[in-house]
Amino acid sequence: MTNATLVCRDLWKLYGPDPKGFMAQHASRPSEDAIRAAGYVAAVADASIEIERGEIFVIMGLSGSGKSTLVRCMSRLIEPTSGGVLFDGLDLLSVSPADLIELRRHKMGMVFQHFALLPHLSVLDNVAFPLEIRGVGRRERETPAREMIELVGLAGRENYMPHQLSGGQQQRVGIARSLITNPDIWFLDEPFSALDPLIRREMQNEFMRLQDALHKTIAFITHDFDEAVRVGDRIAIMRDGRIVQVGTPEELIIAPADSYVADFTREAPRSKILSARAIMRDAAAGETVTGSIPATAKVCEFAARVDGSEHPVAVADEAGRQIGVVDRRAVMRVLVGAEELA
Ligand SMILES: Nc1ncnc2c1ncn2[C@@H]1O[C@H](COP(=O)(O)OP(=O)(O)OP(=O)(O)O)[C@@H](O)[C@H]1O
Ligand SMILES: [Mg+2]
Structure with a gap:
């Protein structure tokens, strides 16, 4: 098995004084008024999605709509307040902390929003770093690291330091690093948003080429509908923590659920x-x-x-x-x- 399915059911992440107590008082379905009146913030509110095996599932929404929080809940980097996450059928929220770390190290790959490379390590050592954490010896980790570096088009730059690379090249190192453990699910949080448009397009093409070869199950965050259309099989649109609509690009354009979704699709290459x-x-x-x-x-x-x-x-x-x-x-x-x- 080289990829996994991921399901979120009725997922909530509330910030405030006593989120779990508050949820219990409201039978895990508080109204927006109750949340506001009690001074809570619902970063994720009642989100349900199913990401299929080998699918690129895009999550879109304005800044602050809950995209990063939702994706972090999917790997339990953030503990959801209530609801369920199923990783290939496994109830992720009941997994022990030790097992969770193992799962993340072996089965999940992540490229974070504003991620940074380790500045004192070469390209090769940065890419090999997840294997080093796992206790893989230098020789055993350098072979796959070199392969990954080649895969993302950086062969010959193995010994460069991060500051000697352009923004796009650094991004490729981050991508290679997130793939070195051959994850079953790959989370990418705005991986290309810091890049200028031309390089961004190049990276999108490269990403699609990689995916043609790897067929990963992917959750991909972006706030750019053009990018969502280029890379995504389906797109979920979030607003104020809620999933407003899920559909193919065509479905979102033909039948937007509301004016918020329509605003995203307005400039799309119809x-x-x-x-x-x-x-x-x-x-x-x-x-x-x-x-x-x-x-x-x-x-x-x-x-x-x-x-x-x-x-x-x-x-x-x-x-x-x-x-x-x-x-x-x-x-x-x-x-x-x-x-x-x-
Ligand atoms: N630790 C926290 N405490 C309180 N509120 C938080 C916390 N983390 C996030 N939030 C709030 O949750 C909401 C969702 O944040 P999140 O980072 O998921 O948004 P986003 O959609 O990823 O935005 P962006 O596009 O800017 O990255 C925001 O309103 C944010 O202020
Ligand atoms: Mg974010």
């Missing part, structure tokens, strides 16, 4: 995300239809074809059956926005 299925309509009786495009094709892939066609184009499901049509107007609505065509 033509790359929306499929023929999402924008098709029923053919009118006797309507002339030409050609056919697969229901899963993205608008950017067929826009020119529909634009150049005199008649609407058929949309076909996997079995080749016509399930609708796409016309020029539907494509234009995606390309220039519904408002301009209204």
Whole structure:
């Protein structure tokens, strides 16, 4: 097994004088008014998510919405106030402290928000550090460390010190270090947010290349919807500690739960995300239809074809059956926005 599933059920993290007592008084379901009146902060409020094996699950939300707290509760770096966390079916909250440390060392990889490398250690020693903590000898740990350094594109820089590396290179060292123990689940808390846009994009591509090879189960925090769309299979949107909506990028764009979610998706590259299925309509009786495009094709892939066609184009499901049509107007609505065509 090279990866795990992770489930959070009704998870809460309250800060205040007596969180557990307060939760007990409210049957583990306090209202927002009760929380505020009693002077508590709900960093995570009643969050339930299921991360599937090999999935990149993105967590988004404004600053202070509870993303880091939620992910830290998933590894019990922060003790949740109530609720459950299942790591591959194992109830993480009942695991002993000693077992928890073992689990973290062997099965979890983490890249922290604003993480730092150890400044007095070389690239090689930084990457090998998690193995050193485990008591692995120098020779045995250097071989996998060199492999990881190569994997993240830093071969030849093994003996550099952190201050001799660019921000992006340091980030790669952090990524290599988090992967050296071959974790079953990988937590990344805004791993690229400190980087300028070009390097950031490069790192995202590199990350996707790594994931194509490794198929890890990943919880990935970002506050950038573009990044979420590029890397994520599904996206959870958080506000004030709560999960407002979980869905694929396309689902969030087509049916945002509220204006908060819609705000995140407003600037998204819709033509790359929306499929023929999402924008098709029923053919009118006797309507002339030409050609056919697969229901899963993205608008950017067929826009020119529909634009150049005199008649609407058929949309076909996997079995080749016509399930609708796409016309020029539907494509234009995606390309220039519904408002301009209204
Ligand atoms: N130790 C603490 N004591 C009290 N409140 C805390 C504590 N840690 C976090 N909080 C509060 O919990 C909320 C969620 O914080 P968290 O760090 O999870 O947010 P975030 O979504 O990761 O934000 P950012 O995007 O800025 O990293 C914030 O309102 C924060 O002030
Ligand atoms: Mg954070």
